[in-house]
Amino acid sequence: MKILLAVVSMAIASYSFGQAEDSVQIRRIADEILTNSKAYDNLRHLTKQIGGRLAGSPGMVKAEKWAAVKMKEAGADITWLQQCQVPHWVRGGRDEAKVSYSNKGNITPKALDVVALGNSIGTGPKGTRGEVLLVESFDDLETKKNLIKGKIVFYNYKFNPTYVNTFLAYRDAGQYRGQGPSRAAKYGAVAVIVRSMSHSADNNPHTGATRYDSLYAKIPAVAVGLRDADWLSETLKKGKVNVQIRTNGHFLPDTIGHNIIGELKGTQFPDEIITIGGHLDSWDNCEGAHDDGAGCVQTMEVLRAFKAVGYQPKRTIRFVLFANEENGLKGGNKYADEAKAKNEKHLFAIESDAGGFTPRSLGFTVSDEQFEKVLRWKELIAPYGASEFVKGGGGADIGSLNKLLGTPMGSLNPDSQRYFDIHHARNDVFEAVNKRELELGAVNMAAIVYLIDKYGL
Amino acid sequence: MKILLAVVSMAIASYSFGQAEDSVQIRRIADEILTNSKAYDNLRHLTKQIGGRLAGSPGMVKAEKWAAVKMKEAGADITWLQQCQVPHWVRGGRDEAKVSYSNKGNITPKALDVVALGNSIGTGPKGTRGEVLLVESFDDLETKKNLIKGKIVFYNYKFNPTYVNTFLAYRDAGQYRGQGPSRAAKYGAVAVIVRSMSHSADNNPHTGATRYDSLYAKIPAVAVGLRDADWLSETLKKGKVNVQIRTNGHFLPDTIGHNIIGELKGTQFPDEIITIGGHLDSWDNCEGAHDDGAGCVQTMEVLRAFKAVGYQPKRTIRFVLFANEENGLKGGNKYADEAKAKNEKHLFAIESDAGGFTPRSLGFTVSDEQFEKVLRWKELIAPYGASEFVKGGGGADIGSLNKLLGTPMGSLNPDSQRYFDIHHARNDVFEAVNKRELELGAVNMAAIVYLIDKYGL
Numbered sequence: 001m002k003i004l005l006a007v008v009s010m011a012i013a014s015y016s017f018g019q020a021e022d023s024v025q026i027r028r029i030a031d032e033i034l035t036n037s038k039a040y041d042n043l044r045h046l047t048k049q050i051g052g053r054l055a056g057s058p059g060m061v062k063a064e065k066w067a068a069v070k071m072k073e074a075g076a077d078i079t080w081l082q083q084c085q086v087p088h089w090v091r092g093g094r095d096e097a098k099v100s101y102s103n104k105g106n107i108t109p110k111a112l113d114v115v116a117l118g119n120s121i122g123t124g125p126k127g128t129r130g131e132v133l134l135v136e137s138f139d140d141l142e143t144k145k146n147l148i149k150g151k152i153v154f155y156n157y158k159f160n161p162t163y164v165n166t167f168l169a170y171r172d173a174g175q176y177r178g179q180g181p182s183r184a185a186k187y188g189a190v191a192v193i194v195r196s197m198s199h200s201a202d203n204n205p206h207t208g209a210t211r212y213d214s215l216y217a218k219i220p221a222v223a224v225g226l227r228d229a230d231w232l233s234e235t236l237k238k239g240k241v242n243v244q245i246r247t248n249g250h251f252l253p254d255t256i257g258h259n260i261i262g263e264l265k266g267t268q269f270p271d272e273i274i275t276i277g278g279h280l281d282s283w284d285n286c287e288g289a290h291d292d293g294a295g296c297v298q299t300m301e302v303l304r305a306f307k308a309v310g311y312q313p314k315r316t317i318r319f320v321l322f323a324n325e326e327n328g329l330k331g332g333n334k335y336a337d338e339a340k341a342k343n344e345k346h347l348f349a350i351e352s353d354a355g356g357f358t359p360r361s362l363g364f365t366v367s368d369e370q371f372e373k374v375l376r377w378k379e380l381i382a383p384y385g386a387s388e389f390v391k392g393g394g395g396a397d398i399g400s401l402n403k404l405l406g407t408p409m410g411s412l413n414p415d416s417q418r419y420f421d422i423h424h425a426r427n428d429v430f431e432a433v434n435k436r437e438l439e440l441g442a443v444n445m446a447a448i449v450y451l452i453d454k455y456g457l
Numbered sequence: 458m459k460i461l462l463a464v465v466s467m468a469i470a471s472y473s474f475g476q477a478e479d480s481v482q483i484r485r486i487a488d489e490i491l492t493n494s495k496a497y498d499n500l501r502h503l504t505k506q507i508g509g510r511l512a513g514s515p516g517m518v519k520a521e522k523w524a525a526v527k528m529k530e531a532g533a534d535i536t537w538l539q540q541c542q543v544p545h546w547v548r549g550g551r552d553e554a555k556v557s558y559s560n561k562g563n564i565t566p567k568a569l570d571v572v573a574l575g576n577s578i579g580t581g582p583k584g585t586r587g588e589v590l591l592v593e594s595f596d597d598l599e600t601k602k603n604l605i606k607g608k609i610v611f612y613n614y615k616f617n618p619t620y621v622n623t624f625l626a627y628r629d630a631g632q633y634r635g636q637g638p639s640r641a642a643k644y645g646a647v648a649v650i651v652r653s654m655s656h657s658a659d660n661n662p663h664t665g666a667t668r669y670d671s672l673y674a675k676i677p678a679v680a681v682g683l684r685d686a687d688w689l690s691e692t693l694k695k696g697k698v699n700v701q702i703r704t705n706g707h708f709l710p711d712t713i714g715h716n717i718i719g720e721l722k723g724t725q726f727p728d729e730i731i732t733i734g735g736h737l738d739s740w741d742n743c744e745g746a747h748d749d750g751a752g753c754v755q756t757m758e759v760l761r762a763f764k765a766v767g768y769q770p771k772r773t774i775r776f777v778l779f780a781n782e783e784n785g786l787k788g789g790n791k792y793a794d795e796a797k798a799k800n801e802k803h804l805f806a807i808e809s810d811a812g813g814f815t816p817r818s819l820g821f822t823v824s825d826e827q828f829e830k831v832l833r834w835k836e837l838i839a840p841y842g843a844s845e846f847v848k849g850g851g852g853a854d855i856g857s858l859n860k861l862l863g864t865p866m867g868s869l870n871p872d873s874q875r876y877f878d879i880h881h882a883r884n885d886v887f888e889a890v891n892k893r894e895l896e897l898g899a900v901n902m903a904a905i906v907y908l909i910d911k912y913g914l
Contacts, residue, residue: 034618040658161491164841164897201497201892358815358872384621387845415815415872417893435658436874440621 056088075307076262092248149188294356351395363393513545532764533719549705606645751813789854808852820850
């Protein structure tokens, strides 16, 4: 009995000692980031000097070159570019939607603030003209299916403000952007206008990828700003509205993009890989500051901070800026394919792709047993913002790794209130990012990577 | 044994039923606020149409009139103005600090971005001129005390970036604004320049009240923007720098201000009062959007939402917009004095005065027993943002009530990362406030007031 007690108390002592040591190490990393971070300056360069960087664009090429240099500067043992074939959609010009409506008996013109949906086809130079049919939901679409032929369907589905986690509202409303064009085309619509996936107080339209169903005609599709959506909806209640839409979207031949990868080689288990990343591409109509410049500069900041405090990981840590998240996922797929082909052992992957806002939680798609294990670290990370550890989490780019190899994955979950004010819209700019919130995201990512590196999963 | 079990399970069932009912009621209030809130529009009016509203200013008078109307509109049973005598400090003109320094042998001029500290005296029209003495801390001041006579002391004490809770950095650095002028005057300084209490990335100077010690001469004092502070510090390392400061601050005779109070009369315990509030005054150099327009419109929003969902409180709830928090606390003191004089029974008071940012926690200055009780409600409120309940909390205005009557008090603690970017600076404007973050603050305040009203404390 005495021996058993001694063993137990030794175990407790060693656990406590470990926790204290980890607490000190995480504090050291946090202080380094909060005092000497390069994340904010890097983000300024990426957004202001390079700007939008959709797959295939000149911005993509510039961003890749810059990132490879910065990854090396941040202290990677080795840095490489992982080549992949990416789609090359171009907007092709200015998106327009001109309304004419009856205003006290006079036909009055008005321009709506619109942006073509990513991957959508253009109208051609003459544009597409039609009467607007207001549709509040897919159910509403079905009830109106006989009225749709030759019309422009306007999906005015609201972004639900009562979800405190705004990503739930996005998932709910996002189907109208993804499926809306084809579901309207099925009944003969000539074009689609979608209410922007946002609850912002401004009128900026929000783009994002649509997905055509090959069964139906591909029709032009734009997103409209919220004030104009409200105006259009009100005006349609009073009478007919015609819209002339002109967009110019089209695909050029696929081209070559790259994941930018930096690596710290593990000292004890070099074959076990932990991946941390964000995606380097962004939509073309913004600076891609929160989406996902933030995730990229945080990823490189974790690397820089590990080197700055002299942390030598036991396992191999890969810092990855993925290509083509927005309209193809070719970078993430390539990374997973190559991992599988090389029979790599991936222990864990984590992504930051929900904006550079103040951290609130870490999400984990892991086994119950693994979740129990990470939960023990919560008190070590909570002081830096991620005060909750939740089940579920990951990212679009690392999702391929999870699917193909079953790699456990996680996500940094920052506060979501401001994300859909700027997501895929022209106001996703450097100025919308707060330096400390951005840095704290890096701190929380660094902490969980440090712990998983040290203790495994 | 059977009976005991039955009692226990009944107790559990009744507790669960209560929790479920509360969960539904809080959800109802939250949905009302997130869908129909007037907080953002009210804040727009207060900041854009009225603007700065320091005690004694025309802005104060306009704000009081407007708030009394809005309080009634929000649904108060009765609304009244509680008169108090407030100080009337005026800036009196533009604050200036002109440097001349040796630049490659030439004496070169440069204007620093400064703002006079609140309650500070002006230099007079000719200004105050002196050589600048760099001081890094009060310890440093003591070592240099023989060098100070006739000089302008520049306190360059850094806002510590490693505190995750930025209010700790503010408490740490804030003493230089409060005590700095008198401690320098003690050794013969003619004026003081204080590094702004901020870690922002811009150059906006941050004001705030200073407190002269009556033992020493009152000397002019300004805060300087961070970039200029860094520049001045670097330049002083290379050689002498002279500064000409001109400020015009002075006190006019005390004047009359008012707390704006709305009340919902309790149906069961009308003599037990719960206070919820923010302060209506702001510094003159900004719109006072986060500090504390946010707290004011949140307070009125809680009232509006209670009425909108038909909630009839058991206890009397007072919605109070306090006067003169920034440079005198006369409103808070008056409220407490009158409560004491009338022998009112104050059950609890809560204040929102830390910005309209996303809620993170609720703080409580209550007995251990009371804290145990509120902790049981944590899971009811956590889904709306305040996922932690912490000991300690309150507010400057309700602090008087706590001191005088021992009233338990609490605070809404929003995320603190962005607060000191804008606090008391010209960029504390409407545009810096996010609609949903503001609304969620009201939701969390409403929830805790609802629970304390229902169950007591």
